[in-house]
Amino acid sequence: MPVIYLIRHGQASFGAENYDALSDLGWEQSRVLGRHLREQNLGAPRVLCGAMRRHRETADAALGALDLPREWHTDPGFNEYDHQSLMQVHWPESRDRAVVAGWMAEQAQPRRAFQARFEEALRRWQRGEDQYPESWPAFRERVLASLYSLGNGLEKGDSALVFTSGGAISVAIQHLLGLDDEALITFNRGLINTSVTRLLVNTGRLRLATLNEHLHLSGDLLTYR
Known part of the structure; x- marks a missing residue:
């Protein structure tokens, strides 16, 4: 098989x-x-x-x-999928790597916080709430x-x-x-x-x-x- x-x-x-x-x-x-x-x-x-x-x-x-x-x-x-476009629709400021780095530096668990935010972007994409490539x-x-x-x-x-x-x-x-x-x-x-x-x-x-x-x-x- x-x-x-x-x-x-x-x-x-x-x-x-x-x-x-x-x-x-x-x-x-x-x-x-x-x-x-x-x-x-x-x-x-x-x-x-x-x-x-x-x-x-x-x-x-x-x-x-x-x-x-x-x-x-x-x-x-x-x-x-284009993870950058998904994040930029959900969090427009993420286009600026310095902004993302600063935000992560403020988090107690940076990778976990970023993952949670990214999963919010994924669910928004799945719901078709916005325009995506x-x-x-x-x-x-x-x-x-x-x-x-x-x-x-x-x-x-x-x-x-x-x-x-x-x-x-x-x-x-x-x-x-x-x-x-x-x-x-x-x-x-x-x-x-x-x-x-x-x-x-x-x-x-x-x-x-x-x-x-x-x-x-x-x-x-x-x-x-």
């Missing part, structure tokens, strides 16, 4: 000028993931990446550790379209590695488990960097086999953001 491995990217550079680049820790997480995947009997997997830098860098490091060619098909359908229904539909297109193209014994983001993986989980929109936030909050979520493919139908696998990570390598 074909298997799709949905892989969340390594730790990105939170708070840096370019969030989309992997941190040093993110690169190491990705290499550790690749070494772990050597044990999975992948054969010659099909490899897909979203179009974001953090997806490509995670794939580059993991495939190198797997001793596989650093080659993949880019599918923007697996891109993350991409709506919640459009985001969900494009992720699922790419996922099912991949599944329909796999044959018995095939495997596919998909390097993507937490939001896209959460959409897949929400859809396959028949959950409400809040599931995006619940699962996105708990998905670990370079975790693996496995889907089984049976005549074009997808089934969730495992969720948020991360036994390859421990100690400081285990991060959520």
